[in-house]
Amino acid sequence: MSEPLLTLENITKNYGAIEALKGISFSIAKGEVVALLGDNGAGKSTLVKIIAGGLEPTSGRMLFEGREFLARTPAEAKAAGIETVYQDLSLCTNVDVVANFFMGREIARNVLGVPVLDERAMEAVVAAALANAGTRIPSLRTKAEHLSGGQRQAIELNRFVHWGGKLVLLDEPFAALGVEQTRRGLEMIRQVASQGIGVIIITHIMQQAFQVADRIVVIRQGIVAGDVARSNTSPDAVIDMITGETPAGAGPGG
Ligand SMILES: Nc1ncnc2c1ncn2[C@@H]1O[C@H](COP(=O)(O)OP(=O)(O)O)[C@@H](O)[C@H]1O
Ligand SMILES: [Mg+2]
The missing domain is CATH 3.40.50.300 (P-loop containing nucleotide triphosphate hydrolases)
Structure with a gap:
């Protein structure tokens, strides 16, 4: 044990x-x-x-x-x-998989002194996390509302694991x-x-x-x-x- x-x-x-x-x-x-x-x-x-x-x-x-x-x-x-993962209650349905994965923890880079979300960097992080877990989502730019219940659950669980x-x-x-x-x-x-x-x-x-x-x-x-x-x-x-x-x-x- x-x-x-x-x-x-x-x-x-x-x-x-x-x-x-x-x-x-x-x-x-x-x-x-x-x-x-x-x-x-x-x-x-x-x-x-x-x-x-x-x-x-x-x-x-x-x-x-x-x-x-x-x-x-x-x-x-x-x-x-410690976190409860609900079937889909904690995903924002009107934003995509990457945005849901980061939610408040976005990667930003500076463009002429202005912080701009580094979408490519974030997408790479999500792709790696999902691949590592064997979860396949057709496109990381799909809004959560178009995902199945199982896919949403997978994203939530992967997000939970990824953030420690x-x-x-x-x-x-x-x-x-x-x-x-x-x-x-x-x-x-x-x-x-x-x-x-x-x-x-x-x-x-x-x-x-x-x-x-x-x-x-x-x-x-x-x-x-x-x-x-x-x-x-x-x-x-x-x-x-x-x-x-x-x-x-x-x-x-x-
Ligand atoms: N907010 C609440 N107010 C009063 N009684 C509650 C409340 N939530 C649950 N109970 C009661 O507490 C007991 C345990 O409920 P619950 O934890 O929901 O059981 P389970 O999830 O195993 O079905 C039940 O008798 C339920 O009626
Ligand atoms: Mg119950």
């Missing part, structure tokens, strides 16, 4: 009288893919929002790269290398994608993880979890009902953990 990237210690979250999370603890290593599974309302989205700085926990502690860290805003999480991302959170990333795009998306997640990045993916599709994850963490009614290596469990066992057929905390060890 490589170095832990993120450790959650006893995270709780109350929404008024609702105890959405009742003390969540688990960790994720660098280069590891964790699938977060659980029934509707189990607390998965709440947990992911807390990790990404979108929601404050009621109590508990997070360690990121060995240091206590709790992002107060998504921007703070992003600056630390360390932990990416994906909440049902393939919900609107077709079979082939989903297959490519799963491959891309493995590729991202192979570069030492941690990936937490929420999915309700068991087959996807078993295809992509190293470890499966099951949340049930705000607690961890299972935390097992994929190679040590089976879809049936995980379903039992989700529905409560096995007592919380039991299940095959991972």
Whole structure:
């Protein structure tokens, strides 16, 4: 097991009288893919929002790269290398792939003392990043609105990796994608993880979890009902953990 990237210690979250999370603890290593599974309302989205700085926990502690860290805003999480990648919410549809890739980090050169965007330099950077990840986009000058959901996701993930991302959170990333795009998306997640990045993916599709994850963490009614290596469990066992057929905390060890 490589170095832990993120450790959650006893995270709780109350929404008024609702105890959405009742003390969540688990960790994720660098280069590891964790699938977060659980029934509707189990607390998965709440947990992911807390990790990404979108929601404050009621109590508990997070360690990121060995240091206590709790992002107060998504921007703070992003600056630390933790980011949620949404299917297409964070791309600007009316600008092209290169502009989306740089977004606030543009390369400029001086022309007679005036900063001018160096479009060729930026295009070269994006082309290299996408080629390196095996992502093919017909033209880098295509506006994002003309790209498929899968292509947008690929650009976002590549952008995340290129700018030094360390932990990416994906909440049902393939919900609107077709079979082939989903297959490519799963491959891309493995590729991202192979570069030492941690990936937490929420999915309700068991087959996807078993295809992509190293470890499966099951949340049930705000607690961890299972935390097992994929190679040590089976879809049936995980379903039992989700529905409560096995007592919380039991299940095959991972
Ligand atoms: N903003 C909110 N206000 C009140 N209750 C919420 C809010 N968000 C989620 N909940 C409740 O917290 C619990 C966990 O929800 P959620 O994290 O969305 O679960 P999941 O993503 O696993 O479906 C549910 O009971 C849900 O109704
Ligand atoms: Mg959810």
